[in-house]
Amino acid sequence: MSQFFQVHPENPQARLIKQAVEIIRQGGVVVFPTDSSYAVACHIGDKTAVERIRRLRRLDDKHNFTLICSDLSQLGLFAKVDTAAFRLLKAHTPGPYTFILTATREVPRMLLHEKRRTIGLRVPAHPIALALASELGEPLMSVSLILPGETLPMSDPYEMRQILEHQVDLIIDGGFGGLEASTVVSLLDDSPQVLRIGAGDPTPFEND
Numbered sequence: 001m002s003q004f005f006q007v008h009p010e011n012p013q014a015r016l017i018k019q020a021v022e023i024i025r026q027g028g029v030v031v032f033p034t035d036s037s038y039a040v041a042c043h044i045g046d047k048t049a050v051e052r053i054r055r056l057r058r059l060d061d062k063h064n065f066t067l068i069c070s071d072l073s074q075l076g077l078f079a080k081v082d083t084a085a086f087r088l089l090k091a092h093t094p095g096p097y098t099f100i101l102t103a104t105r106e107v108p109r110m111l112l113h114e115k116r117r118t119i120g121l122r123v124p125a126h127p128i129a130l131a132l133a134s135e136l137g138e139p140l141m142s143v144s145l146i147l148p149g150e151t152l153p154m155s156d157p158y159e160m161r162q163i164l165e166h167q168v169d170l171i172i173d174g175g176f177g178g179l180e181a182s183t184v185v186s187l188l189d190d191s192p193q194v195l196r197i198g199a200g201d202p203t204p205f206e207n208d
Contacts, residue, residue: 028169
């Protein structure tokens with residue numbers, strides 16, 4: 001049976017965030033809201049928890065997880081960020097974007113794209129997601145909460161509770177969630193490249 005925490009979406013209760021992080025540290029799989037949609041996450045590099053998420057979402061081992069970071073300094077430990085990329089990140093984080101960057105040695109190999117050593121990272125504009133990553137002291141490994149056969153993420157925490165109560169350890173109810181994934185932007189080359197349009201406005205990253 002999963003636990004169900006009702007957390008204030010603008011002022012998350014510190015006590016509940018601490019309890020949630022303890023569940024993550026102990027290998028738990030947790031559902032929580034972001035600024036684009038609800039996501040499901042676990043402790044970075046926890047192979048057992050990752051396999052549980054893959055089974056829940058029916059993902060193959062090619063599907064990339066995203067690192068949810070609390071701020072740019074946390075992001076900078078896990079990705080190589082040059083001056084141009086830093087300017088863009090500073091202007092658009094926190095926000096509903098996932099940025100593809102070259103990974104540092106801090107990133108577990110199981111998370112990396114086989115050939116390119118790249119990683120997707122986010123600093124979402126959602127107090128609950130930021131509080132979790134901040135309290136944990138390192139990024140959360142996450143994917144959007146889209147069930148097999150569905151095209152849209154789950155948005156109703158009570159429905160999540162009914163369907164997922166035996167598959168995850170904690171559901172954080174932060175109100176109804178959005179129905180879009182984040183906008184994905186590659187910062188690997190000299191000019192940004194929009195790889196997927198989602199909740200974030202792609203215009204700042206589109207070249208004229």
